[in-house]
Amino acid sequence: MARSQTPRRKRANGVESRRRILDAAVEIAGERGYEGTSIAAVSARCGLPASSIYWHFKDKDDLIAAVIETGFETWLAAFELPAEETGTPLERVTAMAAGVAERLVDAPDFLRLGLMLALEQRPAEPRGRTVFLRIRATAAQRIAEMIAALFPALGEDAVRSLTVYAMAGADGLFVQRQIHGGTVDLAAMFELHARLLHDAAARMAQEGDERH
Template identity: 40%
Template structure:
């Protein structure tokens, strides 16, 4: 950005500074929400000057959007993939149970980007922040992956009769995990295995009812 001082000459140094800013902004936004996040708070917590922040990010909205992007990329790399090996002959229920059993156990350690994204979804503004748009796009990306995974289990007849089913099931999975995410903020005694069995039962019922 013109007029801003570069936070280092080597690419490695610049990346270290960028990540420090992203982590500081993520912590503040998770604590104080979008409105409560300011560049001055980010500079104080990161220990870097405002010129460094503006070197990487054009404004607060761009910064929060990048917080979500950075957090999502880190989080998704640690999650089980919604990709079915063609050689996998497990029934749908067993495959779904295996994926959810791994993924729901990461929710108690909720990544900051998920908290921030959920807050943005619940806040209405005349001008939709770039960060909110990006979070919605990441959710749509995940929903598409889950829907494709469900579709891989459907025969041609089911796909033709109920073309919307896979997408509907993907939304059910996302809605259920959203609920579990909120529930963990209230009661950390929830049994993840029971949650998984409920979701699997709902999916099985939806697929077999015609």
């Protein structure tokens, strides 16, 4: 009985701790990249001793990978899929782009980290990089399917090119936002991106048609 007087708190709570560590880690890693993220810094920011971090994660690599994973999960969870599959192709491409733009505005930490990892080219690739690239690949797959569905006349190569261009635009606009901050109107830029992609797809579809 005397025991339960000091209530809850400090009653070791794994889930909570794990979350706190991850929260601290995204912030730091999103600011400073993989190497710039020291366990000591994460420990300082989350208030748990470094050794506790090792109770929850095998090693730094594991921690960063988890950051990417859960970061992506929460990012995805925020998406309310438009579901209704109606409207002109332009409308649908634009709607999609608007969704991405919206998500991009306030979840930059995990994405920034991901991009940094993606740019690195070191011999022993961090697992977080692999995870991030896998996620990107499935995203690209999704985009490719959408393009193919909206413009059935497009050949495989055209779809591939457009997909690459679509991803590139998203990455690039994200980078612009990182660099120039609020100055860049992500919503407007993504609307432009959607429009240009749509026009390009439409033209390519037509050209492809004519050729046959």
